[in-house]
Amino acid sequence: MAEQKAYVVAVVNQKGGVGKTTTAVNLSVCVAEMGHSVILIDGDPQANASSGLGVRLSSGSRSFLSFLQEDGGLPPLVQPIEKLPFWLLPSHASLASFEWSKHDSVFLLANRMPLLKSRCSYVFIDCPPSLGILTLNALVSADAVIIPIQCEYYALEGLSLLLETIRNVRLRWNPTLTVDGIVFTMFDRRNRLAHQVIREVRRHSPFHTYDPPIPRNVRLSEAPSHGLPVILYDPSCAGSRAYRKLAQAFVEKPRSKK
Numbered sequence: 001m002a003e004q005k006a007y008v009v010a011v012v013n014q015k016g017g018v019g020k021t022t023t024a025v026n027l028s029v030c031v032a033e034m035g036h037s038v039i040l041i042d043g044d045p046q047a048n049a050s051s052g053l054g055v056r057l058s059s060g061s062r063s064f065l066s067f068l069q070e071d072g073g074l075p076p077l078v079q080p081i082e083k084l085p086f087w088l089l090p091s092h093a094s095l096a097s098f099e100w101s102k103h104d105s106v107f108l109l110a111n112r113m114p115l116l117k118s119r120c121s122y123v124f125i126d127c128p129p130s131l132g133i134l135t136l137n138a139l140v141s142a143d144a145v146i147i148p149i150q151c152e153y154y155a156l157e158g159l160s161l162l163l164e165t166i167r168n169v170r171l172r173w174n175p176t177l178t179v180d181g182i183v184f185t186m187f188d189r190r191n192r193l194a195h196q197v198i199r200e201v202r203r204h205s206p207f208h209t210y211d212p213p214i215p216r217n218v219r220l221s222e223a224p225s226h227g228l229p230v231i232l233y234d235p236s237c238a239g240s241r242a243y244r245k246l247a248q249a250f251v252e253k254p255r256s257k258k
């Protein structure tokens with residue numbers, strides 16, 4: 001079998017609107033911009049990562065869902081950005097059928113993962129806002145988890161359930177799953193509460209917290225409607241600078257080899 005060195009990261013938080021997709025898209029594109037080969041899996045039926053990169057599949061096209069359901073078969077990867085070693089495994093709304101199909105295998109993605117790992121150095125998975133079967137498939141097939149946390153009052157609500165889910169996945173299916181780190185999103189430095197959330201998490205959490213926090217930046221919210229990652233939409237805005245720094249911190253983070 002081909003050598004599989006790729007590091008697989010699931011971007012997970014069962015809360016919606018915390019910056020998972022924004023982080024999955026922009027972190028993975030910035031890692032590719034550094035010269036590393038990257039595959040981003042759009043693992044959410046809302047398909048925001050796909051549309052945010054200008055990829056809109058018609059319902060009959062092959063997608064992440066067909067890749068999961070077919071036996072063998074190459075992943076239908078698309079390369080949305082010229083000259084970057086970056087590939088998207090796109091989705092459309094039909095992925096929702098996976099959540100309520102009688103398929104209850106948590107291993108489908110893990111079984112297919114070698115086909116992706118042999119093609120790149122990093123795989124990122126953008127997860128849906130739930131702890132259902134799609135997120136479980138991501139957790140079972142990943143080496144690690146990145147948890148985006150929005151710097152606001154209810155930020156930590158639900159975090160203990162997520163951590164318990166990760167512990168259960170480790171016990172039952174994927175003993176080497178780790179938490180790679182927490183990424184603070186939508187940080188507004190004039191807001192005292194935002195500083196407080198970061199302080200609280202840094203004090204109490206045993207996990208790595210990435211620096212810098214990603215600032216609230218209107219360019220980050222505009223870029224997807226143009227089908228672009230922020231570094232192509234506005235290369236010098238605060239959002240681009242922050243995701244480039246995050247990518248660098250992510251790539252340079254020391255990790256023990258398995």
Ligand SMILES: Nc1ncnc2c1ncn2[C@@H]1O[C@H](COP(=O)(O)OP(=O)(O)O)[C@@H](O)[C@H]1O
Nearest residue numbers: 016017018019020021022186215216217220221
């Ligand atoms: N740092 C940020 N600054 C401004 N808007 C942001 C930022 N991060 C995310 N957003 C916006 O907030 C909304 C939710 O973000 P998204 O990444 O889609 O969250 P999730 O995937 O967790 O549901 C989107 O409209 C997105 O454009």
Ligand SMILES: [Mg+2]
Nearest residue numbers: 020021044048
């Ligand atoms: Mg999302």
